[in-house]
Amino acid sequence: MAGLTASEIETYRRDGxxxxxxxxxxxxxxxxxxxxxxxxxxxxDVPPEYLIGPHIPRPxxxxxxxxxxxxxxxLDPEVLDLxxxxxxxxxxxxxxxxxxxxxxxxxxxxWHQDGQYWPLRPLATCSVWVAVDDSxxxxxxxRYLPGSHAAxxxxxxxxxxxxxxxxxxxxSPSEFDPACARDDVxxxxxxxLHDVYLVHGSNPNRSGRRRAGYVxRYLPGTSFYxxxxxxxxxxxxxxxxxxxxxxxxxxxxxxxxxxxxxxGHPPCEGPRSSRASLPASAPLRC
Ligand SMILES: O=C(O)CCC(=O)C(=O)O
Numbered sequence: 001m002a003g004l005t006a007s008e009i010e011t012y013r014r015d016g017x018x019x020x021x022x023x024x025x026x027x028x029x030x031x032x033x034x035x036x037x038x039x040x041x042x043x044x045d046v047p048p049e050y051l052i053g054p055h056i057p058r059p060x061x062x063x064x065x066x067x068x069x070x071x072x073x074x075l076d077p078e079v080l081d082l083x084x085x086x087x088x089x090x091x092x093x094x095x096x097x098x099x100x101x102x103x104x105x106x107x108x109x110x111w112h113q114d115g116q117y118w119p120l121r122p123l124a125t126c127s128v129w130v131a132v133d134d135s136x137x138x139x140x141x142x143r144y145l146p147g148s149h150a151a152x153x154x155x156x157x158x159x160x161x162x163x164x165x166x167x168x169x170x171x172s173p174s175e176f177d178p179a180c181a182r183d184d185v186x187x188x189x190x191x192x193l194h195d196v197y198l199v200h201g202s203n204p205n206r207s208g209r210r211r212a213g214y215v216x217r218y219l220p221g222t223s224f225y226x227x228x229x230x231x232x233x234x235x236x237x238x239x240x241x242x243x244x245x246x247x248x249x250x251x252x253x254x255x256x257x258x259x260x261x262x263x264g265h266p267p268c269e270g271p272r273s274s275r276a277s278l279p280a281s282a283p284l285r286c
Pocket of ligand 1: 099109114127129140141142200201202213215
């Protein structure tokens with residue numbers, strides 16, 4: 001297994017985020033870039049700043065083979081090696097999303113912890129954020145508070161008003177000091193891994209250059225994806241497909257014995273199926 005180096009793992013544990021030396025090769029980067037273009041073109045009615053679950057085929061997809069491009073990257077052995085380095089050998093793919101901020105008008109992502117929104121118990125996830133474009137302060141790169149994951153608790157969130165934010169909840173300003181924030185600067189093809197408790201966000205894109213990223217989310221086999229769980233904020237932010245979403249056992253074993261790898265997949269295919277289908281009503285957005 002390749003994966004992260006010992007010092008990269010240490011950085012992840014200490015800061016809650018690491019940008020390793022690993023980089024997607026040109027072929028994978030070009031495929032991903034083309035897939036993002038197709039995804040945005042196929043969903044003209046959905047704001048491109050957060051297109052959720054492009055790795056999942058939907059019956060009403062305007063570009064029906066497109067999901068494969070994303071799913072292949074989610075299940076790429078080298079990506080899984082990186083994830084295994086921090087969450088162990090049992091890896092469940094449960095979500096992905098494109099955050100594409102167009103030049104000039106790309107909206108900000110408010111300070112948040114991912115775990116606020118998710119039906120996972122115990123709460124755990126490693127997110128792999130791949131830069132599709134160079135991602136810098138000028139075009140709204142991701143920002144994070146190093147070490148904010150360490151207490152392993154969810155900070156108080158409050159409603160974030162206005163239509164110029166990608167999410168409508170944010171960590172209460174009294175909970176943290178943004179002066180400690182660090183920029184997650186990446187060149188196209190580079191990536192970073194972050195912990196579910198990390199406080200992070202990003203500024204609007206006021207530059208003339210697009211900033212697109214693709215994030216893939218993985219649960220350790222010791223955590224349960226609870227389809228029944230009412231996640232406080234889910235309806236608040238419009239996420240309505242948690243119950244029916246297909247998940248994949250990407251590697252290893254489901255240690256909980258309770259994760260459901262069939263819902264959302266066609267009935268005749270097994271848990272490692274590469275095909276899945278959601279009801280036509282499942283949104284590609286939050
Ligand atoms: O792309 C961004 O600016 C934010 C990404 C994010 O919040 C995430 O990947 O969890």
